Amino acid sequence: MSETKSSAPLLAFALLILGTTLGIAGTDLVLPAVPDLPETLGGSQALAQFVLAAFVMGTCVGLLGFGELGAHLDQRILLIVSLIAYALISLACMAAPNLPVLVGLRFLQGLTGSAAAVFAPGMIRVMFSQQKAVGALGFMGSVESLVPALAPIAGVWLLVAFGWKSSFLVIGVLSLLVAMLIAALRHRMPVPPSTRSAGSYVRHMMNPVYLRYCLSQALTLGGLLIFVFGAPAMITKGLDGELSDFIIMQVTGITLFIVGSNLAGKLAERFGQERMILLGSLISAGGLVSILVYALTGGAEPLALALLFIPVNLGLGLRGPPGFYRAVVAARGDDARGAALVLVAILTTTAAGTAIASPFVTLGMAPLAGMASAASCASVLCLIALPKLEL
Secondary structure, X not given: OHHHHHOOHHHHHHHHHHXXXXXXXXXXXXXXXXXXXXXXXXXXXXXXHHHHHHHHHXXXXXXHHHHHHHOOOOHHHHHHHHHHHHHHHHHHHOOOOOHHHHHHHHHHHHHXXXXXXXXXXXXXXXXXXXXXXXXXXXXXXXXXXXXXXXXXXXXXXXXXXXXXXXXXXXXXXXXXXHHHHHHHOHHHOOOOXXXXXXXXXXXXXXXXXXXXXXXXXXXXXXXXXXXXXXXXXXXXXXXXXXXXXXXXHHXXXXXXXXXXXXXXXXXXXXXXXXXXXXXXXXXXXXXXXXXHHHHHOOOOOHHHHHHHOHHHHHHHHHHHHHHHHHHHHHOXXXXXXXXXXXXXXXXXXXXXXXHHHHHHHHHOHHHHHHHHHHHHXXXXXXHHHOOOOOO
């Protein structure tokens, strides 16, 4: 382990960040091109939305698949192969003759692009000490949080300047480049220990200690994302606001999330990881409950919403890195499966909550805030009811 930690961990860490960021960009960079795809490739607007949904479904399958493969095979090789496949499928999307073919390719793109997100937490745990690993996860979360904010802007520029195929070209070329760099520097990448018989998805799902961190992480982040995904329609249709109000809310929130996630490592070292996980969960849940109370008492000012949304992001930033780290540790050496289940739980919570809230988002702030705060408060209940990790 000492050899791994001494062989340029920062370079390996940078490559892991690039890999996970490219996976996230598969949605956000392509997003601006989706409305015009029916005119270019034929088909309906509803089918065009499956260009996004298929990627998410593929990601869920890929997370579980790579979690299982990573417990048996060399994760470095899997990461290289996945990035090459992600690059080739991204380039193949440019040649799609119609929307159904593009939807199918997008499922494969999401599947192949999910490996880095599965392997990164375990590799980071091998590369760094406990404190530095929490800080590294916080920094990675900060970078990843910028992708949903900045990638659509870049996607609009690419769409206007070069057409809908350009976003797939950028993803494909950059993914191939990262794969080549990892292949060339493979000996500097960390090697998580083999976990052939260390666990299974069923075993983790039956483990209350693991569920404490997996579910609380998913419910806190899911509560935030449920609100974010419904906010544009809620603000413009339910509050008669503008999209600029949503942008202000997002920029303010992301800024505070970055602050919180980069303080998480030092604060966890000083006050303890468990305290920071509980405190962050309470702050985030309290922020969403305050939005619900504001709405129920007649509040409807979009700019006030931006202020009330600050603690939601700050709380997630404070609890996110130590919470994810403890979830991976609670998997007892089965890092790949442990990380994969957390990510799938986040996607599932977000998708379910968004689907339940979607018919009511134009009715004002209260229905969306109620759904989001219910998820976030359930995170606190998990921390109260389920046992802590004993190291």
